[in-house]
Amino acid sequence: MTTIALHVNRRAVELSAEPRTSLADFVRDRLDLTGTHLGCEHGVCGACTVLLDGVPARSCITYAVACEGADVTTIEGLDEDEVTTELRAAFTREHALQCGYCTPGMLVAARDLVLRLPDADERRIRVGLSGNLCRCTGYVGIVRAVQSVIEARRARNIAPQADAGRTHLGPAGSGRATSTRDEPRRATQASAPASESAAPGRIPDFTPATVLDQRFTLPHPPAKVFAMFDDIAAIAACLPGVSLTAPPKPERVVGLIRVRLGPIAAAFEGAARVERDPATLSGRIVGIGTDQRSHSATQGEIRYRLVPLEGGAATAVELSIGYTLTGMLAQFGRPGLVRDLARRLIAEFAGNLDRHMSGASPEQAAELSFWSIASDVLRARLARMFGRVFTGKGGAE
The missing domain is CATH 1.10.150.120 ([2Fe-2S]-binding domain)
Known part of the structure; x- marks a missing residue:
């Protein structure tokens, strides 16, 4: 076995592999990046094409050990491109x-x-x-x-x-520097803490794969709610499973969200930036995070707008939640289930927010348990289904 240190989708990776392992098998089997497909395995069909140091390359006929120190981008790494x-x-x-x-x-x-x-x-x-x-x-x-x-x-x-930005002649990857002066740089990259790779310096915009719209009301004036949304630490305390790992700043919030889905536990480390518009009582939160254990990555965007109700005594919070999930956990992202889960999570968040603004402590869970939430969602779905059976279509007697 040989230890290979390289960057895959802007994340430092150091794993062992047999010398005969292809780059395609490496990213699929060791990193769960199964968007790279294997077809002919002879470099003919092109299904396995990835970017190797920015140049398209056949990963099925490229040995992973030959990519030491390289930058590899699979289709998952182009989500925000x-x-x-x-x-x-x-x-x-x-x-x-x-x-x-x-x-x-x-x-x-x-x-x-x-x-x-x-x-x-x-x-x-x-x-x-x-x-x-x-x-x-x-x-x-x-x-x-x-x-x-x-x-x-x-x-x-x-x-x-x-x-297309190529600066060297020769096969893909042949432009990598191999002199000893680059070894300290490679060693630094390979040993970079997980939190640094999970919390990039720039939080990019992206186009979400899925967008959910939610709405809830709070018995508090819009100005008070908007001021509450400016208290990042308090907002984090109201979100199930969320914790901050550094003092928050509007341009950069670093934190962690713990998720449990049955036997699968994930901890997404990442960062976000916060944008606010006092004139329209609206804002946006854009974040990105990775889970080292499952090799899953997510990007998320929350847009909110506050609408006065009851002459300004209450507030309607309109949310647009967009996200993209890649890796092992993406298989659980079925739109119908996610939509029901989002409703439950927003309800918990709204309840915690109301308690906090009323002077009580929010009831924050140590981790986000999708199993318990999914059980409630399933019970609600079964109740609706049997309600239609016994009362007729639409629930009418």
């Missing part, structure tokens, strides 16, 4: 996917074309995508999707990048 976001929307619009098996590698290759081609020339796009095979679509929708993104970006005066 501007070009990939545009391509995803275009693939949907142009019906550029069916079974979706080739899509991760196709998006990585298409991103490279969008960055470097000067115009949306169909022939050059087809040549550029010729290393990515699709058995479903016939490629017409894929080509149109890539064309539309290139045309839109060039119309916005976004110039192509010469060679």
Whole structure:
């Protein structure tokens, strides 16, 4: 076994692997990044394409040990990438996917074309995508999707990048420095504390994969509620499973949220930034976090707006919650269940908020137990279902 130290999706990773292990097997089996697909395993079909030091590479024929010190980006690491976001929307619009098996590698290759081609020339796009095979679509929708993104970006005066930012000739990854002067830098990166990698210096904007709208009321004036939302430590104390790990600042809040889903326990370490607009009594919280144990990552955005009720004596809090979850825990993110869980969590948060503003202590749980919440949700669903059975459709007698 050989210990490999590299960066995967901007996170320092140091794990052991056999010398024969491919990069594709390494990211799938050791990091649970299963968005990288294996097809031919001969470097022909392109389903396994990832970015190696920013350059598209076939991960099925690249040995993981050969990537020592490299920066690897899988499809999961492109969740917040501007070009990939545009391509995803275009693939949907142009019906550029069916079974979706080739899509991760196709998006990585298409991103490279969008960055470097000067115009949306169909022939050059087809040549550029010729290393990515699709058995479903016939490629017409894929080509149109890539064309539309290139045309839109060039119309916005976004110039192509010469060679898509490549600075070295040779195979992907061959531009990495191998001299001894880089060893201290690599050692520092490999030994960086988990909290540093989980709490990046810049909290990026992103496009959420799922958005939920929620609303609750508080028997307090909007000005008082808005002032409460400015007390980050107090707000954190009202959220189940949340704790701060450093003194909060508006531009950067560092913390931890503990989650338990049956036998699975996760602790998402991360950071967030807070934006507020007193003129409209609204604000936004954008955060990012990772769980080292499950190799899962999440990005979240909460937008809130306060609406006066009862002549200003009460407040309606309108929330828009957006999130993207990748890794092992993503398999539990079924929209219907998540929506019901969000309702329960918001109810707990609202209750804690009301108690805090009324002078009582919030009832904060040490960790967010999805099992107990899911049990309540299941009971509520069963009650609704049997209610429809015994009272007729819509609950009417």
